Amino acid sequence: MSRIGKQIITIPENVTVKSEASVITITGPMGTMTHSIPPKIQVSVENNQLKVSRLAEDKQTRSNHGSLRAHLNNIVKGVVTPWKKELEIRGTGYKASVSGDKLTVLAGYIHPVFIFAPEGITITVNEETKITVSGCSREVVGQIASNIRKIRPPEPYKGKGIRYLNEFIKLKAGKTAKA
Numbered sequence: 001m002s003r004i005g006k007q008i009i010t011i012p013e014n015v016t017v018k019s020e021a022s023v024i025t026i027t028g029p030m031g032t033m034t035h036s037i038p039p040k041i042q043v044s045v046e047n048n049q050l051k052v053s054r055l056a057e058d059k060q061t062r063s064n065h066g067s068l069r070a071h072l073n074n075i076v077k078g079v080v081t082p083w084k085k086e087l088e089i090r091g092t093g094y095k096a097s098v099s100g101d102k103l104t105v106l107a108g109y110i111h112p113v114f115i116f117a118p119e120g121i122t123i124t125v126n127e128e129t130k131i132t133v134s135g136c137s138r139e140v141v142g143q144i145a146s147n148i149r150k151i152r153p154p155e156p157y158k159g160k161g162i163r164y165l166n167e168f169i170k171l172k173a174g175k176t177a178k179a
Contacts, residue, residue: 005065009050009073012080017045024072028079031120031136035071038064043072050076078136085145087131091160094152095128103131107152107162115148130165 011017015028024043025034037043040056041064052069054061077083089096089107096105101117103125117123121135121144133145145164154161154169163169 002062002066002069005052005054005069007069009052009069009076011045011048011050011076013048015076015079017050017076019043019045026072026075026079028076028136030079030082033075033079033136035068035075038068041065041068043068074138075136078138082134082136083138083141084132084134085141086165087133087145087148087162088165089129089131089162090154091152094160094162096125096131097128098123098125103148105148105151105162108160113151115144115151117144131162 012028015026018025019037022037022039023034024037025032038061040054040058040061042053042055044051044053050072052065052072054065074083089105091108094107096103098104101123103115103117103123105113105115107113115123118140120137121133121140123144124132124134126132131148133141133148135141149162149164152161154163154167156169156172157174159169159171
């Protein structure tokens with residue numbers, strides 16, 4: 001039995017869960033999310049608790065069991081309090097701005113780089129060098145934050161680039177001059 005899969009998810013009072021044939025819909029104050037249920041897996045809702053169980057013991061079903069439970073737990077947490085990823089920009093002249101759902105990043109290239117936020121995701125720029133990505137879906141928030149970081153990853157000599165907040169970059173020593 002999966003250690004993660006057999007744990008019960010407690011549903012908060014302001015969250016509603018509807019389970020249909022192969023789709024589960026979770027609605028909360030921050031939004032609505034749906035997730036598909038793989039075959040041979042059963043999701044039951046009783047007394048404000050969500051229970052995931054498997055109907056077969058083959059390898060694919062066993063691997064889907066704990067994974068589905070983790071995804072559903074992340075969705076339940078996300079519709080109550082949104083997931084957040086914070087990034088910071090370091091480098092001379094590097095900055096970011098947002099207008100509507102479009103993030104504009106100036107990171108040392110000739111042209112600005114644009115990132116468009118998908119539905120349900122909000123991107124805010126607190127200062128010119130601090131970016132916050134938030135939303136209900138943990139996967140999408142992490143992917144958008146990763147895409148922003150890929151614009152200019154931190155380089156190992158001066159540490160310039162876009163990094164997650166409190167991410168540690170080990171700096172390398174540069175060339176030393178001959179004496």
